[in-house]
Amino acid sequence: MANSAQAQKLVYLVTGGCGFLGEHVVRMLLQQEPRLHELRIFDLHLGPWLEELKTGPVQVTAIQGDVTQAHEVAAAMAGAHVVIHIAGLVDVFGRASPKTIHEVNVQGTQNVIEACVQTGTQFLVYTSSMEVVGPNIKGHPFYRGNEDTPYEAAHKHPYPRSKALAERLVLEANGRKVQGGLSLVTCALRPTGIYGEGHQIMRDFYHQGLRLGGRLFRAIPTSVEHGRVYVGNVAWMHVLVARELEPRAALMGGQVYFCYDKSPYKSYEDFNMEFLGPCGLRLVGTRPLLPYWLLVLLATLNALLQWLLRPLLLYAPLLNPYTLAVANTTFTVSTNKAQRHFGYEPLFSWEDSRTRTIRWVQALESSAR
Ligand SMILES: NC(=O)C1=CN([C@@H]2O[C@H](COP(=O)(O)OP(=O)(O)OC[C@H]3O[C@@H](n4cnc5c(N)ncnc54)[C@H](O)[C@@H]3O)[C@@H](O)[C@H]2O)C=CC1
Numbered sequence: 001m002a003n004s005a006q007a008q009k010l011v012y013l014v015t016g017g018c019g020f021l022g023e024h025v026v027r028m029l030l031q032q033e034p035r036l037h038e039l040r041i042f043d044l045h046l047g048p049w050l051e052e053l054k055t056g057p058v059q060v061t062a063i064q065g066d067v068t069q070a071h072e073v074a075a076a077m078a079g080a081h082v083v084i085h086i087a088g089l090v091d092v093f094g095r096a097s098p099k100t101i102h103e104v105n106v107q108g109t110q111n112v113i114e115a116c117v118q119t120g121t122q123f124l125v126y127t128s129s130m131e132v133v134g135p136n137i138k139g140h141p142f143y144r145g146n147e148d149t150p151y152e153a154a155h156k157h158p159y160p161r162s163k164a165l166a167e168r169l170v171l172e173a174n175g176r177k178v179q180g181g182l183s184l185v186t187c188a189l190r191p192t193g194i195y196g197e198g199h200q201i202m203r204d205f206y207h208q209g210l211r212l213g214g215r216l217f218r219a220i221p222t223s224v225e226h227g228r229v230y231v232g233n234v235a236w237m238h239v240l241v242a243r244e245l246e247p248r249a250a251l252m253g254g255q256v257y258f259c260y261d262k263s264p265y266k267s268y269e270d271f272n273m274e275f276l277g278p279c280g281l282r283l284v285g286t287r288p289l290l291p292y293w294l295l296v297l298l299a300t301l302n303a304l305l306q307w308l309l310r311p312l313l314l315y316a317p318l319l320n321p322y323t324l325a326v327a328n329t330t331f332t333v334s335t336n337k338a339q340r341h342f343g344y345e346p347l348f349s350w351e352d353s354r355t356r357t358i359r360w361v362q363a364l365e366s367s368a369r
């Protein structure tokens with residue numbers, strides 16, 4: 001990265017900086033990266049909250065752009081030292097077509113890599129996903145696995161397939177020569193299910209619970225563990241990786257890291273109740289209220305309805321065969337690779353993460369009134 005004079009005046013580009021995770025990464029960079037001179041936030045949809053950031057000591061540049069447009073990405077990247085590529089189409093509900101998911105997640109990532117090469121940006125951090133590993137469609141459990149745990153990753157769904165392809169592109173680009181002759185250093189972070197302030201699905205569950213008179217109905221057995229990680233810790237990992245990629249290029253280049261913290265291992269629904277419970281919702285049933293075969297039938301029916309109604313309207317409920325399979329298959333990680341490679345320790349304890357998330361849900365409650 002540049003010479004020592006420039007090293008104190010870094011330019012970062014964050015793609016997808018206005019999304020759920022992106023906003024936390026942007027705010028975390030401003031708080032925790034003292035060498036930052038300019039922060040460029042590149043997103044298809046810019047948030048109004050960016051305005052408040054423009055009064056601080058770091059130059060914040062908002063760029064409305066599309067990662068599928070190579071020239072827009074290259075223009076945004078010119079002169080940047082580090083790019084954190086978070087932008088992606090997160091869709092497991094059939095809202096977008098497989099082609100669009102591929103364009104944004106795979107072609108968009110290829111455009112980011114080519115822009116690094118063209119403009120001489122040497123450090124690329126990619127937000128991948130646990131989904132590049134699994135759960136697979138066979139329902140094999142991944143129990144407290146780590147980055148080296150063997151697992152049969154078979155991707156049929158467009159979202160995990162696109163994330164796996166994009167991650168591979170990023171890792172294979174490690175070592176490519178960029179403009180100026182230096183080598184590109186890349187790595188990928190794989191969050192499990194992220195939760196925290198701004199999480200859209202948590203908001204959906206909360207509103208669903210309110211509509212059902214303060215109740216949610218258990219659909220997944222308590223024994224199925226689903227990995228979750230607090231958004232603030234995922235953001236912190238991004239900041240640390242971006243910082244440490246230069247001094248630890250030989251160790252970290254081309255590596256993948258699961259994102260983890262001290263969040264407890266629980267089923268997807270029981271975990272959500274850690275926040276929704278204190279906000280007045282109740283999860284009905286100690287066991288799933290419907291037999292699994294009936295849930296599979298309902299999920300299949302939803303998929304059929306989505307297909308039939310597509311010419312008329314977008315029907316995209318939370319339950320479909322894919323989301324049911326993911327929610328119903330144990331997938332948890334237990335690793336310390338990030339700690340060993342770049343000294344990561346979670347910035348937020350479980351208690352903190354929980355309290356912050358509860359406060360956010362409570363604020364939803366008061367704004368709904
Ligand atoms: N939410 C989760 O539980 C997990 C998310 N991830 C990954 O983290 C990343 C961020 O996810 P979230 O913040 O949850 O999603 P999000 O949908 O809140 O944020 C994605 C951002 O990317 C932007 N974007 C989408 N298409 C774009 C395009 N063509 N050009 C420029 N910007 C575009 C969106 O406007 C949005 O601001 C994604 O890459 C996702 O695959 C990984 C693991 C878990």
Ligand SMILES: C[C@@H](CO)CCC[C@@H](C)[C@H]1CC[C@H]2[C@@H]3[C@H](O)CC4=CC(=O)CC[C@]4(C)[C@H]3CC[C@]12C
Nearest residue numbers: 090092129131192193219268318319323324326327
């Ligand atoms: C069967 C329903 C009964 O209440 C519950 C359905 C919950 C699902 C909508 C979610 C369960 C697991 C989630 C996914 C998981 O956390 C991993 C993910 C990683 C990503 O990179 C993107 C999001 C997601 C696919 C996440 C999406 C929502 C679930 C399928």
